[in-house]
Amino acid sequence: MNNGKSNIHLKILCIFIACSSIIASFEKALAQDFKFNNGRKAQSIPFSLTKNLIIIPIYINEKGPFDFILDTGVNPMIVTDSTLKESLKVPFPRAIKISGYGNFEGVDAFLGATAVKIGDAEAENIPTVFLKDDVLPISGFAGRKIYGLIGYNFFNSFLVKVDYTNKSLRFASHPKKIKLKGEKIPFELIENKPYISLTIEQEGLGTKTIKALVDCGASHAISLEALEGKSFPKPQFTMNANLGNGLTGQVNGHIGRISYLKIGNYLLDDVISNYPEYNIDSLMNKGRNANLGAEILSRFNTIYDYQNRLMYIKKNEKFNRDFEHDMSGIELYTEAGPPSRTIINKIEPQSPADLVGLKVGDEIISINFKKIDDYTLDDIGAAFKAKNGYSIVVEVWRNKSTLIKLLKLKKRI
Structure with missing residues (x-):
């Protein structure tokens, strides 16, 4: 049977590094930028879209292709397939512990450096975390073989246009190679991940301006996590739900709706929202309130300009579709x-x-x-x-x- 089937909305939850000082020093010691070595200044490649997740083929240490999720919410690159470390012959990997939300003990992993190629763009010495065990069952829930996630190092190297309409990824080392169309949305980089301001309205809460991680590797619409040092308040009507899978297994919580969400001048009504249950101290969130996922991001064709801390968003044909949750259970x-x-x-x-x-x-x-x-x-x-x-x-x-x-x-x- 075709293994391209799964009914859940896969949530690739952000992973933070328990030994972040090791990662930081490791990253500073390595050259990490992607570059064209053949005279190109820009390239377009197709991508696959599954549950709103962008899947691209990459080569690692001259082997592949391996299907990876392109994820603005990930730094460094993460290899989730535990068999790859040996076959890629990664030199001198260092044993580390990494954690997901609410998991302070961490799980075993290895930190090394790899050479990565995406299209004709190549990078040497990309910091790479290899999970020791298959603790993130991405492939089973995505319905196809997924080897890992890649994010910051690629986005930081180019001007990147994600065209959900045509399932095309265009990346350019020269800004004139991509026309900057759409509404300009400023963001800040925190731990190499983009954060923007949103406005939401929720029953019983009123209107709030919140800070959200832009996470194209999470297939939900929005996950509301923390507000004023406490768990984000829920509306009166919610339902219990499994919200996805992280390093610690299933993430439980509630699903509800917010009256609207506003990003720039774009207004989205009656948006499904997640309310995860975990210790908010584990977010290390620098004032973060939420995680903005691909169920919303896929309604826009987006240009990411990490060097200037800007996004350009332009609504596409998916913008007006209703937000619906699974009705089967x-x-x-x-x-x-x-x-x-x-x-x-x-x-x-x-x-x-x-x-x-x-x-x-x-x-x-x-x-x-x-x-x-x-x-x-x-x-x-x-x-x-x-x-x-x-x-x-x-x-x-x-x-x-x-x-x-x-x-x-x-x-x-």
Whole structure:
């Protein structure tokens, strides 16, 4: 089966380094800029888009290509596939501990330097963190093999245009090679990650101006995390949910809605918002309130100008689409093949899937009598949030038997 299927909105949560002083000194000692060595001044390459995540092929130490998520919320580069360190022959990797939100003990990893190539752009001695174990199950939830995440070193080397409309990534070493179209949004770099100011309105809270990390490697719309030193207050109506996966496993919390979100002069109404549960002290957030994800960012074609601390945003054809959450209550996980399998990883209590008797471990064979192989990951996501009250026929394999369930979608938030 095609392993390009998963029903959840993957959240690639920002990872911070527990031993940041080691990383900082390591980065200062190395040349890290990408450059064209063939006379080019600009290049455009296609990218794949899965659950709003930008996936590009890269080469590491002259091997590859390896599919990586391009992520403004990541520094340094992270290799999540634990098998790559040995095959890439990384010299003298240093053992370190890295942490995710709420995890102070950290997990084992290695820090080394690699040579990386994206298109015709090359960089030597890129600081690279290799996770020792497969603690971030990105591939299973993304529905395809993902080897890691790359961000700051690439964005800081070029003027970068992300064209979600045409799934094209253009990067230029000369500013005249990319026309600066769109509304200008200033940002600040904190720990080499871009932060902007947003305005939101939420029931019971009123209107607030907040600071948000710009995180194109997180597929949610917005995650509201902290306000005035406390967890961000929730609206009256929310639902419990698994919000994604980080170094510590599942991140639990709530999903609700805010009345609107304003970025520059663009206004987005009735936006789905996440409210994660973790110790806000672990954010190390420098006044940060939120994480702005790709469900919003993908509604704009965006130019990132790290040297001048500016973004240029121009709305695209996705701008006016409604914000909808999964209406089935199913979370899927794919197992690589051949043959690949699409497995129910979680069922939300009292959801439509729960009420018709679907169970964790069921393998989905077809949806609406169409083989699961014929669906992309985004096709399944769209089917499971198509319309409140819409019926879907789901065929599953359980205990060597085929079962057919009629699932009636329900808008739960």
